[in-house]
Amino acid sequence: MELSRQRRFVTPAPEETIEDLAARALPDQPLQAAVDSIKSWNLHVFAMRRPPGLMLGSDVIFVEPPLAHG
Amino acid sequence: MREMAMFDVIVRGGTVVDGTGAPGFAGDVAVKDGRIAAVGQVSGEAKRVVDAQGRVVAPGFIDPHTHFDVQLLWDGAARPALEHGVTCVVPGNCSLSLAPLKASDRKAVVGMFQQIEEMPPEAFTTAFEWTWEDFAGYRSALEKGLSINVAPLVGHSVIRLWVMGPASQERAAFPDEIAAMQALLRECLEAGAVGLSTSFVDLDEHGRPVPSRYAQFEELDALCAVLGEFGRMLQVVPEFYATDITIARIDQLADLSIRHDIPTTFSPLFDTLAVPDNAERAIARVEEQFARGARVWPQMQTRPIDISFSLLRPSLFFARLPRWVRILRQPLEQRVAALNDPDTRAKMLADLGSDGGEAMFGRLVARGGDACPPEYVGKTLSEIAGLRGQPAGLALIELSLENGLDVAFLSAGQGHQSTDRIGPMLAHPLVHIGASDGGAHLASFSTYGDTGYLFSEFVRKAGAMSLEKAVAKITSETADIWGLKDRGRLATGQCADIVVFDPDAIARGDELPAFDMPGDGMRYVRAARGVDTVLVNGEVAYAAGAYTDSRSGVVCV
Ligand SMILES: [Zn+2]
Numbered sequence: 001m002e003l004s005r006q007r008r009f010v011t012p013a014p015e016e017t018i019e020d021l022a023a024r025a026l027p028d029q030p031l032q033a034a035v036d037s038i039k040s041w042n043l044h045v046f047a048m049r050r051p052p053g054l055m056l057g058s059d060v061i062f063v064e065p066p067l068a069h070g
Numbered sequence: 071m072r073e074m075a076m077f078d079v080i081v082r083g084g085t086v087v088d089g090t091g092a093p094g095f096a097g098d099v100a101v102k103d104g105r106i107a108a109v110g111q112v113s114g115e116a117k118r119v120v121d122a123q124g125r126v127v128a129p130g131f132i133d134p135h136t137h138f139d140v141q142l143l144w145d146g147a148a149r150p151a152l153e154h155g156v157t158c159v160v161p162g163n164c165s166l167s168l169a170p171l172k173a174s175d176r177k178a179v180v181g182m183f184q185q186i187e188e189m190p191p192e193a194f195t196t197a198f199e200w201t202w203e204d205f206a207g208y209r210s211a212l213e214k215g216l217s218i219n220v221a222p223l224v225g226h227s228v229i230r231l232w233v234m235g236p237a238s239q240e241r242a243a244f245p246d247e248i249a250a251m252q253a254l255l256r257e258c259l260e261a262g263a264v265g266l267s268t269s270f271v272d273l274d275e276h277g278r279p280v281p282s283r284y285a286q287f288e289e290l291d292a293l294c295a296v297l298g299e300f301g302r303m304l305q306v307v308p309e310f311y312a313t314d315i316t317i318a319r320i321d322q323l324a325d326l327s328i329r330h331d332i333p334t335t336f337s338p339l340f341d342t343l344a345v346p347d348n349a350e351r352a353i354a355r356v357e358e359q360f361a362r363g364a365r366v367w368p369q370m371q372t373r374p375i376d377i378s379f380s381l382l383r384p385s386l387f388f389a390r391l392p393r394w395v396r397i398l399r400q401p402l403e404q405r406v407a408a409l410n411d412p413d414t415r416a417k418m419l420a421d422l423g424s425d426g427g428e429a430m431f432g433r434l435v436a437r438g439g440d441a442c443p444p445e446y447v448g449k450t451l452s453e454i455a456g457l458r459g460q461p462a463g464l465a466l467i468e469l470s471l472e473n474g475l476d477v478a479f480l481s482a483g484q485g486h487q488s489t490d491r492i493g494p495m496l497a498h499p500l501v502h503i504g505a506s507d508g509g510a511h512l513a514s515f516s517t518y519g520d521t522g523y524l525f526s527e528f529v530r531k532a533g534a535m536s537l538e539k540a541v542a543k544i545t546s547e548t549a550d551i552w553g554l555k556d557r558g559r560l561a562t563g564q565c566a567d568i569v570v571f572d573p574d575a576i577a578r579g580d581e582l583p584a585f586d587m588p589g590d591g592m593r594y595v596r597a598a599r600g601v602d603t604v605l606v607n608g609e610v611a612y613a614a615g616a617y618t619d620s621r622s623g624v625v626c627v
Contacts, residue, residue, distance in 0.1 A: 003358050006321065011287050014242035020546050044312060050392075057242050057277055057286040058270055060309075060318040069347065 009062045012055040021055070025063040040070075041065055075114030077102050078608055081570060082112075084122025088560040089129040091542035099127055101566040104608035104622070109560055118610065120603050122570050129558050129568030130157025130219075130540045130604065131521045132494050132548040135305075135369055136508035137161060137187045139168045139222070143198040144588070146215035147617055150518045151508055153598040154578070155569035156605050158557060158626060159508060162223030163283040163337070164307045165269035169208030169224070170232050170254060176200065178274070179228060186277035187510035188386065192589030206261040207552060216623030218613045219567065223260040223305055226268035226293065237562060238281035239274075248292045255296045262627045264552060265303030265332075266293055270319065272307065291326060298330030303423035303552055308336045313348045320355045324364035333551055337369030338505040341492050342485040349495055356500050367551055369504040370495060372524045374487035376581070377514050378437060380478040381409070381470040385514055387481060391421050392626035406475070410466055419463045426461025428452060434466075434479040439583060441476035442469075451479065478583070489527055493534025496524070501553055503543045505545050511586070519578025519596035526577035537573055554626060566608035566627070575600030 010025055022034035024042070029037070030047075039046040041062045046053050081239055085094040086109060098112040108114075129153070138148045139161040148159050161167070166182055180194045195198075202208045205224060212220060221377045230238040233250045243251065255266060268282040268290065294304055304326060308319035316339070323334040326468045341349045350370060359366050379385035381398060389396040397418065408414045422430055431451050438447030446454050446469070455465040470477050486492065495501055528534040535543070549558030557566045568588040579597035587593055604612040609622035 001585075003321075003362065006317050006355070014286065018089075024156050044309065044315065050277060054279075056283045057289070058271075058283045060315050062314065066314060069351065 005067070007061045007062055007067055008064050012057060012061060014057065016055065018053065018055065021061060025061075038063065042047055075100075077107055077112075077114055077116040079118045079120060079566075079605065079610070080112055080114070080116040081120045081122050081127050081568060081603075081605075084125045084127035084570060085573075086560060087126050087128045087538050087541045087557050089542055090544035091538050091546075093538060094126065097358050099560055099568060101605070104566055105335040106560060106562055106564045106566050108562060120570060120610070122602075124572070125542075125570050125602060126537070127560070127575045128571070129545040129560050129564075129570050130569050130606065131155045132158040132160075132542045132552075132554070132558060133333070133506050133508050134160045134502065134504040134552060135163050135506055136517075137163060137166070137183070137189070137510035138220075138508055139166070140183070140189065140193050141509050142216065142218075142220060146621060146623060147611065148291070148509065149586075149617070149620045150425045150595055152331065152595060152604055152606075153601060153612050154519055154521050155571060155576075155598070155601050155604055156218065156508075156521060157567035157569065157604060158219040158224060160221045160223060160264060160552070160595040161308045162225055162263070163267045163305055163508070164272060165225045165227040165267050165280055167223060167225035167228055167267070169202060169205040169228070170258065171228050172203055173200070175228075175231050175574075178231065178498060181275040181281060182227065182272070183262045186272045186280070187507075188512055189510060190512070190587060190589060190590055190591040193587055197588035205260070205263060206259040209262050215621055215626060216625075217606060217617070217621050218623045219557075219606060220623065221264040222262070222554065222625065223265050223267040223303070224255065224263040226266055226285065226290075227280045229254050229258075229266075229293075230281035230285065240276055242286050243289050246588040248289050250302055250467075251252075251289070252292055252296050253507075255293055256299070259296065259300045259302055262625045263302070264554075265305060265579040266297055267305040269307040271309055273512055278411075285324065291329070294330045294332060297332045300302060301553060303332045306334070307338075310338050310340055313345060313351050314489060316348075316352050317355045318368050320352065320359060323366045324359035324362070327364040327366060328362070333365040333367065333553070335367040335502060335504075335551070339368040339370050339501075340375070340486045341488065341495065344485070353495065353498060353501065360500055362600040367500065367502040369502045371486065371505040372491070372492075372496065372503065372520045372528065373578075374482075375484040375515075377481045377484055378478050378581075379481075379514065380440070381405070381467075383513055384512070387514070393421055395419060402475075406471065409471055411482055415467060417465070419461070422463045422523075426464065427463025428455075428461065431462040431466055434481055437478040437480050440478050441473035442478070443473070489532050489534075493528050493532045496528055497535040497539065501522055502548070504548070513586065513589065514594070515579075516581045516594040516596040519598065522576050522598060522600070525573070530574070533607050549587055557626060566605055568603075568605040569601060570603040572602065573625065585594060596617070
C-alpha cells in the first residue's frame, strides 16, 4: 500500500536558526520570503510558544501550507 | 482410586469470556500456583471457591497509560483501579518516571509531575522513603507491596536528565551523551522496563519544555535501536490538538517501528467536534502505516473530557489563560491577595473578553459537596451570575473568595463525548483502548473507571461492540501490543489475573472528591459498579466490595 501524500516537514538541526532552516527547506525562495512562509505555516512554534520561535530538536516544522482534504 | 485434583481457587459456574474475542461459554476456571490450571467443566476441589453464577469471568483488564509511579509506593493496589477489574497498569508514560533519577534531580522531576500530571508535591515527599536512584532500585521499592501488576515504562526526560544534567533542557546531545543514554536505557530494560516514553508537548513547572523535547530525532532513533534489542515499546505524547502534526508524529513512529522492529503507541487521540476529521484522519494514516508493516497504535480513551476545578489550586482548565495560571499557582495567601487586588482582577477579567467571561465560564456548573452555598449548587455559573447581578468571571472570583476558594466547578463535555462517533473508533481493530491517565490530574477529573464505562456506554447502551470484543480490547489485545507474556487470556498456563463481573451492571460510579492522598490531598475518584471479585496472579485481591491484604502483584515484564 502506498502512503498518501501528507504535509511535508523537517526537524531543526542542532543550533539551527529560522534563517538556516528556511534556506535549507526553501532554497529557491528569497530568504525573507522563505522565513515568513515558514513562520506562517508553523504557528505552534512561532506564535503559540513561549518564548515565540524557540525551536526544539524534536519539533515538527512544516515546509508547505496545509493540504486540502476532501 | 484416582486422586481428586486440588486447586488453589476455582471460579465456578460463570460465563467464561476468555479474552480472545471468542463467544463466552458456561464454565469454570481453576487456578494453581498463580497460573490458570484448567478452563471448562472443572472437577476437583479448591481451597477457595468463587461463585460466578450469572457473572462473566474474564482476564484482568490492562491499563496501558497511567501515572501510578508514585502512588504504587504507598498503595500497591493503585486504588481504585484494581476494584474496576484492572490487574495490570503501565506507569512511566509521557517521558516521566521515578527512575533512573539522581537524588539531586528529584526536586526537578517532582516539579514536572506536579505541573504536567497535576499531582501534589506531598505525594512525593511524605508517604514513602526515597531509597533508589537506578531503575532496579525503583523496581525493588515497588515490589515490596504490590497487589496489582506493573509494567513500567522509563521516561526519556529522566534518562536525558541523568546523562546531561541541566543541559538536558538547553541543547541537543553530543554523540557520547547519546551513547550514555543508550547504555542507561539498556540497563533499565534489563531491570524490567516495558519500554520508553517520550513527550513532544509538555512543559515543566517553570514553563520550560521538558528534557525529551530537546532531543533530535537522531537521539530518539538511537534509543529506539536499544528498544529494538528487546522488542520493547515506544510511547509518545503527540501534539494531539493539531491533526497535521499528529500525522507527522505517526510517520516518525512508523519509521522507528519499521527500522527497529518495535511497537509504538501515541496517546491521547481525541475526537472533537471542533475538528471533526481529526481522529478520522489520524486513524486513516495509521491504517496506511500498518499496511506497510509499521506498528503505530493510537490510544483512545473511553470517557468524555470533563474538567473540574476550584481556585484552591492551579488547573489545566485555565491552560489558555496564562495570567490566571500564574496567579493560581501562587501560595494561598498571595493568591487571595491577588484575587482581591482591583488592578489584578481587572486584568484577569479583561483576559476573558468583552462578555465578562460568559462564553468561557457560563456553562460551568457548581458541583457542591464543598463550601459552595447550597442555593448555588447544581446551577450554572451563568445562572449564578444572574442571581448575583454580576458578569460570570466576576461571580466566579467573588463566590470563590467568599467561601475560602473551596467552590468546585465542573466543565462537562469538553470534547470526546459523542458516543455515536467514538463507539466505532473504539471498535476499530487498530485503535488501542487506553489513555486513562490513571493516577494523574487528581483534582481535575477521575482517571478511574474507564473500563466500566466501556461496558456501560459502548457495549450495553450503544451496542458499538460485543461484550467479548470489549473484553478482548482491554486484555489480550493490550497484552499482545505491549508484549506482556502470559497475560490477557484465560487459558491453561496463563497467569491467573481474573475479574468476575456482572455484565448488566458493570459501570463507573459517580465522580466524587476523596481526601485520601498524602497530606490530605484531594482527588476525584469513581468507585466500581458490578465488579465482584478480582484475582491477581491467582490470589483474591478484591472481593465483595473490599480489598484483601494479598500482595501478589509483580513487575510483569
Ligand atoms: Zn499521561
